Amino acid sequence: MTLDSAVLRFAGVVVLVSLLLAHYVHPNWVWLTVFVGVNLVQTSFTGFCPAAMIFKKLGVRTGSAFH
Template sequence: MTIDRMLIRVAGFMVLFSVLLAVFHSLHWLWLTGFVGANLVQATFTGFCPLVKILKKTGMKPGAAFD
Protein backbone atom coordinates (compact mmCIF):
# COMPACT_ATOMS: atom_id res chain seq x y z
CA MET A 1 0.00 0.00 0.00
CA THR A 2 1.27 3.47 -0.86
CA ILE A 3 1.07 6.70 1.12
CA ASP A 4 -1.48 8.07 -1.37
CA ARG A 5 -3.91 5.23 -0.79
CA MET A 6 -3.43 5.31 2.99
CA LEU A 7 -4.04 9.08 3.04
CA ILE A 8 -7.32 8.68 1.16
CA ARG A 9 -8.35 5.83 3.46
CA VAL A 10 -7.59 7.71 6.69
CA ALA A 11 -9.29 10.90 5.44
CA GLY A 12 -12.38 8.92 4.47
CA PHE A 13 -12.57 7.21 7.86
CA MET A 14 -12.12 10.55 9.65
CA VAL A 15 -14.94 12.15 7.67
CA LEU A 16 -17.29 9.22 8.26
CA PHE A 17 -16.37 9.03 11.94
CA SER A 18 -16.92 12.75 12.52
CA VAL A 19 -20.26 12.72 10.69
CA LEU A 20 -21.43 9.79 12.83
CA LEU A 21 -20.33 11.62 15.97
CA ALA A 22 -22.17 14.73 14.78
CA VAL A 23 -25.36 12.75 14.23
CA PHE A 24 -25.27 10.83 17.49
CA HIS A 25 -23.38 13.14 19.86
CA SER A 26 -22.86 16.80 18.97
CA LEU A 27 -22.89 18.92 15.83
CA HIS A 28 -19.55 20.37 16.93
CA TRP A 29 -17.88 17.26 15.51
CA LEU A 30 -18.52 18.70 12.04
CA TRP A 31 -15.55 20.98 12.71
CA LEU A 32 -13.36 17.87 12.35
CA THR A 33 -14.96 17.16 8.97
CA GLY A 34 -14.23 20.72 7.89
CA PHE A 35 -10.64 20.48 9.10
CA VAL A 36 -10.02 17.25 7.19
CA GLY A 37 -11.53 18.73 4.03
CA ALA A 38 -9.55 21.97 4.33
CA ASN A 39 -6.35 20.02 4.92
CA LEU A 40 -6.97 17.92 1.80
CA VAL A 41 -7.56 21.06 -0.28
CA GLN A 42 -4.44 22.83 0.99
CA ALA A 43 -2.39 19.67 0.37
CA THR A 44 -3.32 19.82 -3.31
CA PHE A 45 -1.84 23.32 -3.55
CA THR A 46 1.21 22.98 -1.30
CA GLY A 47 2.00 19.26 -1.36
CA PHE A 48 2.29 19.35 2.45
CA CYS A 49 0.25 17.03 4.63
CA PRO A 50 1.12 16.12 8.24
CA LEU A 51 -0.07 12.52 7.79
CA VAL A 52 2.26 12.08 4.83
CA LYS A 53 5.24 13.09 6.96
CA ILE A 54 4.24 10.56 9.61
CA LEU A 55 3.72 7.77 7.07
CA LYS A 56 7.10 8.48 5.42
CA LYS A 57 8.81 8.11 8.81
CA THR A 58 7.19 4.69 9.23
CA GLY A 59 8.81 3.59 5.97
CA MET A 60 5.73 3.48 3.78
CA LYS A 61 6.42 3.97 0.09
CA PRO A 62 5.14 7.18 -1.57
CA GLY A 63 2.81 7.01 -4.53
CA ALA A 64 2.67 9.35 -7.48
CA ALA A 65 1.20 12.30 -5.56
CA PHE A 66 3.76 12.49 -2.73
CA ASP A 67 7.14 11.58 -4.25
Protein backbone atom coordinates in the same frame (compact mmCIF):
# COMPACT_ATOMS: atom_id res chain seq x y z
CA MET B 1 -0.39 0.15 0.22
CA THR B 2 1.15 3.31 -1.12
CA LEU B 3 1.45 6.67 0.60
CA ASP B 4 -1.28 8.21 -1.56
CA SER B 5 -3.78 5.47 -0.81
CA ALA B 6 -2.93 5.56 2.91
CA VAL B 7 -3.60 9.30 3.10
CA LEU B 8 -6.85 9.02 1.14
CA ARG B 9 -8.08 6.11 3.28
CA PHE B 10 -7.19 7.94 6.47
CA ALA B 11 -9.00 11.11 5.33
CA GLY B 12 -12.06 9.10 4.34
CA VAL B 13 -12.21 7.26 7.64
CA VAL B 14 -11.81 10.49 9.63
CA VAL B 15 -14.61 12.15 7.65
CA LEU B 16 -16.97 9.22 8.17
CA VAL B 17 -16.17 8.92 11.88
CA SER B 18 -16.59 12.66 12.44
CA LEU B 19 -19.98 12.60 10.70
CA LEU B 20 -21.09 9.70 12.89
CA LEU B 21 -19.91 11.58 15.98
CA ALA B 22 -21.70 14.73 14.81
CA HIS B 23 -24.91 12.78 14.37
CA TYR B 24 -24.82 10.68 17.54
CA VAL B 25 -22.71 12.69 20.03
CA HIS B 26 -22.65 16.42 19.30
CA PRO B 27 -23.06 18.55 16.16
CA ASN B 28 -19.74 20.34 16.74
CA TRP B 29 -17.91 17.19 15.58
CA VAL B 30 -18.70 18.35 12.05
CA TRP B 31 -15.79 20.78 12.46
CA LEU B 32 -13.43 17.80 12.22
CA THR B 33 -14.90 17.12 8.78
CA VAL B 34 -14.32 20.77 7.87
CA PHE B 35 -10.70 20.52 9.07
CA VAL B 36 -10.06 17.44 6.92
CA GLY B 37 -11.60 19.14 3.87
CA VAL B 38 -9.56 22.31 4.33
CA ASN B 39 -6.41 20.23 4.81
CA LEU B 40 -7.09 18.31 1.58
CA VAL B 41 -7.59 21.55 -0.35
CA GLN B 42 -4.43 23.17 1.05
CA THR B 43 -2.46 20.00 0.28
CA SER B 44 -3.61 20.12 -3.33
CA PHE B 45 -2.18 23.63 -3.66
CA THR B 46 0.97 23.39 -1.54
CA GLY B 47 1.92 19.71 -1.62
CA PHE B 48 2.44 19.81 2.16
CA CYS B 49 0.53 17.04 3.96
CA PRO B 50 1.14 16.37 7.66
CA ALA B 51 -0.56 12.96 7.42
CA ALA B 52 1.79 11.94 4.59
CA MET B 53 4.79 12.92 6.71
CA ILE B 54 3.53 10.73 9.56
CA PHE B 55 2.81 7.78 7.26
CA LYS B 56 6.31 8.10 5.74
CA LYS B 57 7.83 7.89 9.21
CA LEU B 58 5.72 4.80 9.85
CA GLY B 59 7.28 3.16 6.80
CA VAL B 60 4.51 3.39 4.22
CA ARG B 61 6.12 3.21 0.78
CA THR B 62 5.91 6.22 -1.48
CA GLY B 63 4.31 6.12 -4.88
CA SER B 64 1.03 6.84 -6.56
CA ALA B 65 -2.10 4.84 -5.90
CA PHE B 66 -3.35 5.76 -9.36
CA HIS B 67 -1.41 4.11 -12.18
